[in-house]
Amino acid sequence: MRSVPMGIAEVMPTPKQMDLSTEQTVLVDHSWRVADESDAIDIGTKFAEAFCIGMNDAPNEVALRRDSSLGAEEYRLEIAPGRIEVAAAHRPGFMHALATISQLRNGPLLPVGTISDRPRLPLRGLQLMVEKIYQFNEEQILSLIRSAARHKLNALLIEFGDRFPFEAPHEAVASPSALTRQQLRRIVDEARDLGLEIIPLVQCIGHLEWLLQHEEYADLREENEARAQFCPLNERAVTVWGELTEQVVESIGGGERVHVGGDETRQLGVCPKCAARVAEAGKGRLYADHVNRVCEWLDQRGMAPIIWDDILCAHPETMGYLHEAAQVMYWDYWTTQNPSPLLVARGSNAGAVVYDERWNSEWAGELPEITRRTLDRFARPANLESDLGEAYLDTYREYLGDQFPRHVPAMPYIEYYQARGRVVYGAPTCSGNHSFWHTLPDLQRHVENIKTFADRCIETRAAGMITSAWYNRSPELLHLGIVATAEFSW
Numbered sequence: 001m002r003s004v005p006m007g008i009a010e011v012m013p014t015p016k017q018m019d020l021s022t023e024q025t026v027l028v029d030h031s032w033r034v035a036d037e038s039d040a041i042d043i044g045t046k047f048a049e050a051f052c053i054g055m056n057d058a059p060n061e062v063a064l065r066r067d068s069s070l071g072a073e074e075y076r077l078e079i080a081p082g083r084i085e086v087a088a089a090h091r092p093g094f095m096h097a098l099a100t101i102s103q104l105r106n107g108p109l110l111p112v113g114t115i116s117d118r119p120r121l122p123l124r125g126l127q128l129m130v131e132k133i134y135q136f137n138e139e140q141i142l143s144l145i146r147s148a149a150r151h152k153l154n155a156l157l158i159e160f161g162d163r164f165p166f167e168a169p170h171e172a173v174a175s176p177s178a179l180t181r182q183q184l185r186r187i188v189d190e191a192r193d194l195g196l197e198i199i200p201l202v203q204c205i206g207h208l209e210w211l212l213q214h215e216e217y218a219d220l221r222e223e224n225e226a227r228a229q230f231c232p233l234n235e236r237a238v239t240v241w242g243e244l245t246e247q248v249v250e251s252i253g254g255g256e257r258v259h260v261g262g263d264e265t266r267q268l269g270v271c272p273k274c275a276a277r278v279a280e281a282g283k284g285r286l287y288a289d290h291v292n293r294v295c296e297w298l299d300q301r302g303m304a305p306i307i308w309d310d311i312l313c314a315h316p317e318t319m320g321y322l323h324e325a326a327q328v329m330y331w332d333y334w335t336t337q338n339p340s341p342l343l344v345a346r347g348s349n350a351g352a353v354v355y356d357e358r359w360n361s362e363w364a365g366e367l368p369e370i371t372r373r374t375l376d377r378f379a380r381p382a383n384l385e386s387d388l389g390e391a392y393l394d395t396y397r398e399y400l401g402d403q404f405p406r407h408v409p410a411m412p413y414i415e416y417y418q419a420r421g422r423v424v425y426g427a428p429t430c431s432g433n434h435s436f437w438h439t440l441p442d443l444q445r446h447v448e449n450i451k452t453f454a455d456r457c458i459e460t461r462a463a464g465m466i467t468s469a470w471y472n473r474s475p476e477l478l479h480l481g482i483v484a485t486a487e488f489s490w
Contacts, residue, residue: 008111011103012483013152013490020104020113026081028108033058039066040091047086050098051108062086064094073154074118077101079110095195096152103150121457123425123464124153124489125199126482130179131161131210133472138183140475142190147479149194151486156191157259157466159201162210164248173211173244181251188252198252199306199466202245203261204294205230205237205287211244222267222274229267232290233274242297249303256304259329260294262287263308287311288321295323306425313413314347316395319420328417331427331468334378336370336448338456339407342379343400349389350382356405357381363406370444377435411456418460426465428453430481431473441477447484454488465489 008020032053036044047062048055060082067087070076075093077100078085086097096117104110126148130136148156162175165184179187191198211217212227220237222229230237249255268287269278277286295305305323309330312318332344334353341355348354355375359367367375382388384405397404399412417424428450435442450467457465467485469478 009103009106011100013486013488015100015115015117017116018113020079020111020115022111024081024112025106025109026079026084026112028053028060028062028084028110031058032060032062035061035063037066038064038086038088038091038094040064040088040094043091043094046095046098050102071118072122073152074116075100077115077117079112079114081112084110092154092195095149099150099152119152119490121454121462121464121489123155123197123466124485125155125157125197125464125466126153126430126478126485127157127159127201127466127468127470128478129159129468129470130163131159132470133475134177135472135475136163138179138187141187144475144478144482145187145191145194145196147482148486149196151482152490153482153486154195155197155199155464155466157199157201157468159203159259159261160248161203164251166244166247170240170244170247172214172216175210184251192253197257198255199257199259200245200248200252200255201259201261202241202248204241205232205262205290206265206267207261207263211240223270226267229265230290231271231274232268232286233271233277238290238293238297241294245297254303257306257327258298258303259306259308260291260298261308262291263310263331265311268311282315282317284315284318285321287315288318288323291326292321292323295326299323299325304423308427309413309417310346312417313344316347324421327423327425327463329425329427329466330411330413330417331429332411332453333429333432333449333468334374335410335452336374336445337368338410338452339401339403340410340452341367341371341407342375343384343408343412345388345392345396348387348392350384350387351380353379354382354384354388355379356384358406370448374435374445378433409456410452414456414460414462418462424460424462426453426457426462427468428465428485429468429470430484431469431471431477434471441471441473443480446481450481450484451488454485457489 028051034044034048034055062084065087068089070089073092075088075097077097088094163178165178165181166174206229209228212221220230222231269275298305306327306329309328345354346352399416400408430446467481
């Protein structure tokens, strides 16, 4: 429960410790100056510009002080008559303090008091699906970047697809609605200036309709109907992927991580060569061998590959072959409470999203409305003890908890992937899977999904959480995803 004194702005995300006066304020005017001892690039200038003050000899000061005892994004803020002190160890902490100040301010007035604050997850971000959200233009993307920074997110997962301004030898791929190089530069510069890491997502096997529709790439297709998936046995596929990825990575100035997609490879093993390989070694090996070549390409260049988890979950044998550098982004858009009656059971005999059939009989009426609605819309009732199948239970039963089959821990595969030595990120959604609330997207389900995932990521000390957004809806809806992700992951 938030407890904010009347008259004080409700800072989001909620600071860890906040003690502010409702009666005493300080007026920051021309009698104030910035005293910068932060040792952080341009931080003094940013505070001076935010307060519209100088860095001269005025009697009152905004003191920026480096404190190496604080965490990477932690900050302390003390507001008193004649002196405001901001302490942080690194630039992100100072930027977060400035974001808090921007929410607390009433014009030139700030409440007297103290704030100590730090995040609970190291990576906190939002997906910008530029490829599919055609309504995105430069200004809308910049608006979301500024909102993300104001709410202390520190990452953006950006999937450009054919809206990236590809150049030779792949210039034919770029869509008529592709961003220009100048627009892309402004977007990247804004994100970097505000402390947001850009993680590009370049699909390495599936969801490649935007590429494989072009006849120049016909030889790379797994099949000729959907035209959405690379043939994983075609060595030129990794070459082309590398050339595309190199252009994207260079445009953002490099980075620590690249998301390689890898989800929903529905045509895996369709072509005759792949079908023969599946018969010999299984889908998991076919998939892993291709993905591993992509992971090796990134690993050799000092970048960590991130992969969606659904194929790993559906074909758990893949984990035994997967490149050691691969990190896992675990997505679940249906779970809205912990413990949960709903189980995402990819690869099981019961279906992908299931719940115990007794929730329709002897346990009926015990569920919150959002969970009940989600089960009815997306999940299949089953006898979980018998219908999931022996292979599924042999692999995952130990992660389903002692309340199974009535409940399971929310997002139970976090610990499964961690037990196999993987870095794990959570991925809820603020715009995924079609259900509606009063003709709006199902905001209630999305918020509960984000909160449940964040709580579990914090509990399991996951590496972070990126909230996804897939549908071509009004970009303004994504601001809710930003605020919810920030509030629950901070």
